[in-house]
Amino acid sequence: MGSFSIWHWLVVLAIVVLVFGTKKLRNLGSDLGGAVRGFKEGMKGAEEENTQPPPSHQQVTGHSIKSEIEEKDQTKV
Known part of the structure; x- marks a missing residue:
C-alpha cells in the first residue's frame, strides 16, 4: 500500500x-516552461553583471590644477 x-x-x-x-x-x-526560461535568463544576467568590473569614477581631462585656476581667473575678468 506504500507504493503505487x-x-x-x-x-490519476x-x-x-x-x-x-x-x-x-x-x-x-x-x-x-516560460517561467523556468525567464528564471534562467535572469540568473545568467545576474552572473554577467557580477563579472563586469565596476566603472571607474575618475575622469582624466588632461587639465592641471594650475590651468583650471587660470581658466577661472580668465572668466572672472
Whole structure:
C-alpha cells in the first residue's frame, strides 16, 4: 500500500485530463516552461553583471590644477 504502480498513476493522469482538459494542461505546461526560461535568463544576467568590473569614477581631462585656476581667473575678468 506504500507504493503505487504504473497503473495507479495512469488512472490519476486520466482523471486529471478529464477534469482539466488537454488545452488547459498544455497552457499550464507552456507557462511553466516560460517561467523556468525567464528564471534562467535572469540568473545568467545576474552572473554577467557580477563579472563586469565596476566603472571607474575618475575622469582624466588632461587639465592641471594650475590651468583650471587660470581658466577661472580668465572668466572672472
